[in-house]
Amino acid sequence: xxxxxxxxxxxxxxxxxxxxxxxxxxxxxxxxxxxxxxxxxxxxxxxxxxxxxxxxxxxxxxxxxxxxxxxxxxxxxxxxxxxxxxxxxxxxxxxxxxxxxxxxxxxxxxxxxxxxxxxxxxxxxxxxxxxxxxxxxxxxxxxxxxxxxxxxxxxxxxxxxxxxxxxxxxxxxxxxxxxxxxxxxxxxxxxxxxxxxxxxxxxxxxxxxxxxxxxxxxxxxxxxxxxxxxxxxxxxxxxxxxxxxxxxxxxxxxxxxxxx
Amino acid sequence: xxxxxxxxxxxxxxxxxxxxxxxxxxxxxxxxxxxxxxxxxxxxxxxxxxxxxxxxxxxxxxxxxxxxxxxxxxxxxxxxxxxxxxxxxxxxxxxxxxxxxxxxxxxxxxxxxxxxxxxxxxxxxxxxxxxxxxxxxxxxxxxxxxxxxxxxxxxxxxxxxxxxxxxxxxxxxxxxxxxxxxxxxxxxxxxxxxxxxxxxxxxxxxxxxxxxxxxxxxxxxxxxxxxxxxxxxxxxxxxxxxxxxxxxxxxxxxxxxxxxxxxxxxxxxxxxxxxxxxxxxxxxxxxxxxxxxxxxxxxxxxxxxxxxxxxxxxxxxxxxxxxxx
Ligand SMILES: Cc1cc2nc3c(=O)[nH]c(=O)nc-3n(C[C@H](O)[C@H](O)[C@H](O)COP(=O)(O)OP(=O)(O)OC[C@H]3O[C@@H](n4cnc5c(N)ncnc54)[C@H](O)[C@@H]3O)c2cc1C
Ligand SMILES: Cc1cc2nc3c(=O)[nH]c(=O)nc-3n(C[C@H](O)[C@H](O)[C@H](O)COP(=O)(O)OP(=O)(O)OC[C@H]3O[C@@H](n4cnc5c(N)ncnc54)[C@H](O)[C@@H]3O)c2cc1C
Numbered sequence: 001x002x003x004x005x006x007x008x009x010x011x012x013x014x015x016x017x018x019x020x021x022x023x024x025x026x027x028x029x030x031x032x033x034x035x036x037x038x039x040x041x042x043x044x045x046x047x048x049x050x051x052x053x054x055x056x057x058x059x060x061x062x063x064x065x066x067x068x069x070x071x072x073x074x075x076x077x078x079x080x081x082x083x084x085x086x087x088x089x090x091x092x093x094x095x096x097x098x099x100x101x102x103x104x105x106x107x108x109x110x111x112x113x114x115x116x117x118x119x120x121x122x123x124x125x126x127x128x129x130x131x132x133x134x135x136x137x138x139x140x141x142x143x144x145x146x147x148x149x150x151x152x153x154x155x156x157x158x159x160x161x162x163x164x165x166x167x168x169x170x171x172x173x174x175x176x177x178x179x180x181x182x183x184x185x186x187x188x189x190x191x192x193x194x195x196x197x198x199x200x201x202x203x204x205x206x207x208x209x210x211x212x213x214x215x216x217x218x219x220x221x222x223x224x225x226x227x228x229x230x231x232x233x234x235x236x237x238x239x240x241x242x243x244x245x246x247x248x249x250x251x252x253x254x255x256x257x258x259x260x
Numbered sequence: 261x262x263x264x265x266x267x268x269x270x271x272x273x274x275x276x277x278x279x280x281x282x283x284x285x286x287x288x289x290x291x292x293x294x295x296x297x298x299x300x301x302x303x304x305x306x307x308x309x310x311x312x313x314x315x316x317x318x319x320x321x322x323x324x325x326x327x328x329x330x331x332x333x334x335x336x337x338x339x340x341x342x343x344x345x346x347x348x349x350x351x352x353x354x355x356x357x358x359x360x361x362x363x364x365x366x367x368x369x370x371x372x373x374x375x376x377x378x379x380x381x382x383x384x385x386x387x388x389x390x391x392x393x394x395x396x397x398x399x400x401x402x403x404x405x406x407x408x409x410x411x412x413x414x415x416x417x418x419x420x421x422x423x424x425x426x427x428x429x430x431x432x433x434x435x436x437x438x439x440x441x442x443x444x445x446x447x448x449x450x451x452x453x454x455x456x457x458x459x460x461x462x463x464x465x466x467x468x469x470x471x472x473x474x475x476x477x478x479x480x481x482x483x484x485x486x487x488x489x490x491x492x493x494x495x496x497x498x499x500x501x502x503x504x505x506x507x508x509x510x511x512x513x514x515x516x517x518x519x520x521x522x523x524x525x526x527x528x529x530x531x532x533x534x535x536x537x538x539x540x541x542x543x544x545x546x547x548x549x550x551x552x553x554x555x556x557x558x559x560x561x562x563x564x565x566x567x568x569x570x571x572x573x574x575x576x577x578x579x580x581x582x583x584x585x
Contacts, residue, residue: 095373253544
């Protein structure tokens with residue numbers, strides 16, 4: 001089983017997001033970056049499949065030199081190989097660009113694969129686009145937002161989450177699967193893993209190496225404006241006898257907010 | 261033309277799709293364009309009259325027995341075929357689980373970018389602009405498009421539903437060819453979650469519980485409230501989900517669901533930044549927490565400092581009273 005896991009370096013969910021209005025971009029200073037939480041589930045699942053069926057797990061990230069840190073984390077968790085595709089342009093929130101780069105790399109450099117595992121969404125741009133777009137560009141079947149996965153022979157059997165229910169899908173490999181919370185509990189890196197990851201070389205590919213022409217990647221989205229959410233006004237907070245307090249809350253809901 | 265994908269689940273048109281159709285109609289009027297709606301599946305043409313009530317000039321039902329159950333590849337294949345012929349200027353989807361699964365696939369097939377989960381659309385100088393949250397709502401980005409067709413998914417529960425008017429448009433059933441190898445990711449079976457009437461992303465009122473609830477059995481008390489409040493659903497913080505008190509389908513927040521109901525009621529939830537990210541676009545927020553310093557009170561329109569176990573029973577009685585009036 002030849003498994004690829006796609007991971008992104010993203011701002012920690014604790015981060016306060018500040019906008020730099022001069023450059024019309026997010027101010028990265030002081031932000032802490034981590035492995036995208038959903039990609040941890042994808043990573044864990046890949047390791048479990050390898051443990052059960054044998055094979056190899058390769059992690060791949062598109063990003064700046066700094067993405068090496070998240071690749072090292074994946075190596076420390078147990079990935080066999082890691083690859084960085086270097087992307088130095090500033091982020092522009094366009095999923096298609098990343099998907100094109102990944103699909104092109106798979107076609108030209110890593111054509112031998114059985115399973116492509118993604119997180120369902122990268123926190124940050126929050127697009128939830130890349131996995132499905134890669135599937136479309138490679139002509140592969142997809143199962144998105146997966147909470148349960150079994151590999152039986154050459155078939156993936158997965159449950160994907162929908163509103164108030166789950167859908168069971170059976171699809172032949174190779175396929176694209178994206179991981180949702182609930183799929184598994186990601187393991188921690190071991191000390192031995194961390195030591196090994198330190199020594200491991202991470203090959204770097206550039207867009208030129210891949211024979212990708214910048215003109216085929218130009219974003220079709222134009223960012224017009226970035227703004228902060230209008231801060232919510234704190235409302236009335238009361239402390240009273242439970243009956244009185246409950247009564248006042250219902251009065252508020254009915255007469256002022258008019259929502260019940 | 262603006263083309264709107266109409267989602268059908270269990271033979272019914274999703275309300276979120278009608279919201280998108282209503283929004284498409286408003287923008288189409290400004291742009292001087294028409295709105296077409298498209299359904300994909302098998303034997304869905306009977307739903308067309310309901311859809312055309314919301315302003316679709318034409319409702320097209322793409323039909324093939326292979327599409328009777330959902331498959332992202334098959335549905336995207338059928339839609340790509342239609343897009344080639346209609347050459348729409350704009351394509352809108354709902355940002356539901358189906359829309360999020362299908363729209364990126366179609367976008368990549370058409371070779372265009374996609375704006376996900378938009379909460380506002382506008383026409384400026386003759387151009388369509390969309391606004392969408394990034395960093396889980398900690399910032400908002402407004403985009404214009406340099407490509408055609410423009411593609412976007414629109415968040416449910418945000419766009420107002422238009423007033424239905426009978427007999428507006430035509431309906432047309434079209435058989436579409438779908439190769440067998442395009443439905444490899446077809447859904448085999450759907451498992452409904454026990455007792456789940458409404459998903460939190462679809463609810464108008466969310467009654468949410470956190471670690472302050474102390475145990476799974478107390479979610480039943482919240483369910484009593486959703487039992488009396490119309491169009492409501494139970495939500496939860498990640499702590500409650502991680503403790504195993506409730507399924508993660510109910511989790512609201514940055515790594516759960518983003519919701520914008522008319523009313524969000526938080527019981528025993530502290531209001532961590534990741535939780536607020538998922539619910540602070542709710543229209544009205546109320547909270548009950550015994551800690552007066554809890555950050556949830558910074559976003560609540562009305563808050564009670566107190567023990568939720570003492571407040572819930574009279575709250576339920578008061579709600580019952582006003583709802584029966
Ligand atoms: C350094 C950098 C520079 C960029 N520059 C541009 C630019 O100039 N113009 C432009 O239009 N876009 C650019 N992008 C792309 C864009 O900003 C987003 O990264 C892209 O839209 C992915 O969207 P998302 O993060 O919402 O991913 P989602 O679609 O939400 O991600 C879902 C899953 O896809 C996988 N994935 C996503 N991104 C990556 C990645 N980078 N590497 C590996 N796997 C990934 C992960 O498994 C993730 O969980 C750049 C991205 C990066 C990282
Ligand atoms: C990567 C990452 C992603 C995350 N994503 C999410 C997410 O999507 N959603 C999410 O919710 N969290 C998320 N979190 C977790 C978040 O940081 C908080 O830990 C979590 O939201 C806290 O849940 P809580 O408010 O239920 O619990 P606590 O913070 O423990 O708060 C419990 C509250 O209950 C109150 N209380 C206790 N007893 C009573 C009583 N009898 N009456 C009234 N009040 C009472 C207490 O005063 C307290 O304020 C994430 C964290 C990380 C690191």
